[in-house]
Amino acid sequence: MLGRDYHATLADIADAAGVGRTTLHRYFSDRTGLISAAIEDSIAAIDESVADAAIDQGSPIEAMRRLVTAMVAVGDRLVFLFGDPRVLEGRGAAKTPEPLDDPVLTLIKRGQAEGAFDPDVTPTWIQRVLWSLVYTGYQDAEACGLPRHGIVSTVIRTLENGIHTSNPEHRQA
Amino acid sequence: MLGRDYHATLADIADAAGVGRTTLHRYFSDRTGLISAAIEDSIAAIDESVADAAIDQGSPIEAMRRLVTAMVAVGDRLVFLFGDPRVLEGRGAAKTPEPLDDPVLTLIKRGQAEGAFDPDVTPTWIQRVLWSLVYTGYQDAEACGLPRHGIVSTVIRTLENGIHTSNPEHRQA
DNA sequence: CATTAATGGAACATCAGTGTTCCATTAGGT
DNA sequence: ACCTAATGGAACACTGATGTTCCATTAATG
Numbered sequence: 001m002l003g004r005d006y007h008a009t010l011a012d013i014a015d016a017a018g019v020g021r022t023t024l025h026r027y028f029s030d031r032t033g034l035i036s037a038a039i040e041d042s043i044a045a046i047d048e049s050v051a052d053a054a055i056d057q058g059s060p061i062e063a064m065r066r067l068v069t070a071m072v073a074v075g076d077r078l079v080f081l082f083g084d085p086r087v088l089e090g091r092g093a094a095k096t097p098e099p100l101d102d103p104v105l106t107l108i109k110r111g112q113a114e115g116a117f118d119p120d121v122t123p124t125w126i127q128r129v130l131w132s133l134v135y136t137g138y139q140d141a142e143a144c145g146l147p148r149h150g151i152v153s154t155v156i157r158t159l160e161n162g163i164h165t166s167n168p169e170h171r172q173a
Numbered sequence: 174m175l176g177r178d179y180h181a182t183l184a185d186i187a188d189a190a191g192v193g194r195t196t197l198h199r200y201f202s203d204r205t206g207l208i209s210a211a212i213e214d215s216i217a218a219i220d221e222s223v224a225d226a227a228i229d230q231g232s233p234i235e236a237m238r239r240l241v242t243a244m245v246a247v248g249d250r251l252v253f254l255f256g257d258p259r260v261l262e263g264r265g266a267a268k269t270p271e272p273l274d275d276p277v278l279t280l281i282k283r284g285q286a287e288g289a290f291d292p293d294v295t296p297t298w299i300q301r302v303l304w305s306l307v308y309t310g311y312q313d314a315e316a317c318g319l320p321r322h323g324i325v326s327t328v329i330r331t332l333e334n335g336i337h338t339s340n341p342e343h344r345q346a
Numbered sequence: 347c348a349t350t351a352a353t354g355g356a357a358c359a360t361c362a363g364t365g366t367t368c369c370a371t372t373a374g375g376t
Numbered sequence: 377a378c379c380t381a382a383t384g385g386a387a388c389a390c391t392g393a394t395g396t397t398c399c400a401t402t403a404a405t406g
């Protein structure tokens with residue numbers, strides 16, 4: 001719910017959850033409390049999903065494919081956490097939610113070192129592209145009601161090869 | 174300003190513009206009036222920039238590169254218009270702001286027909302990837318203060334070839 | 347069945363953002 | 377220098393979201 005609209009009213013949230021607004025306040029002291037709880041929960045869910053992908057094992061390309069699958073699976077949490085930059089704004093250095101960034105960057109660097117990923121761009125850029133395509137794919141699936149595995153395939157395909165047909169003569173000037 | 178935060182206070186906006194809140198109300202009847210004006214302005218600016226790119230001419234690949242350059246140049250407007258889906262929500266069928274979608278889709282279809290772009294994904298998907306990478310690149314440039322031409326190159330590179338090194342044996346299973 | 351805890355509706359004060367009015371000040375044009 | 381229009385500050389009412397209290401109702405437990 002908060003992923004779809006970070007500024008959703010507490011009444012709307014309670015409504016969507018099928019409980020009364022009073023009950024919501026009984027479980028979460030105030031709005032920030034609820035947001036914090038949602039953030040914790042999302043980070044935990046994403047962390048678990050990424051951990052399950054075991055991206056430190058196998059070839060970088062296969063690991064990246066598993067990672068994309070894992071990320072799409074928790075797309076709603078990703079949209080919530082990173083869709084609106086204001087969600088994580090207040091917690092800059094305090095509770096860095098990036099135990100998930102680290103293994104991903106490690107994978108990217110490993111892939112670059114092994115010659116699988118483009119070594120001429122920064123690992124951070126690849127990470128952002130990854131996130132960006134997963135986000136786009138997830139949104140697409142949500143909007144059109146497409147099945148997840150199709151989206152995962154498309155995201156992986158584009159992530160790996162871009163939008164060109166796969167002949168190698170087109171290179172940047 | 175509205176691009177960075179769609180829910181910015183009118184006082185903040187007036188402040189950022191260096192005028193008083195009263196003056197703001199004198200020029201724009203109400204908040205929706207200001208938003209509408211900003212939307213109109215952004216659409217016009219994007220439209221002009223995209224028109225200048227002349228994406229109906231030249232090879233699809235070159236045209237796409239010019240399009241990316243043009244889009245990054247008006248990145249702030251794009252972030253405002255499409256960053257928060259609620260901006261364009263109220264104006265669904267009324268004032269379709271997609272005179273810019275059409276030429277882009279035309280270019281994509283032309284590129285697919287001429288064998289330049291991946292024919293196995295939908296034009297809409299390519300369009301969303303394009304937008305997504307431009308958005309990501311622009312945000313990156315804003316955050317790190319990078320020069321625009323560098324970002325443009327990186328976006329084009331990733332858009333065309335993905336994150337793989339450019340050998341064609343890695344294909345989806 | 348009786349007791350207890352949880353629920354959710356209603357009502358309330360509070361606060362922030364908005365839109366308006368009024369007026370003193372200032373910038374621009376003659 | 378003078379007149380006019382634009383500006384922006386202060387104050388106000390209004391609205392919607394929030395957080396709180398109180399109480400009737402319901403579900404769960406013995």
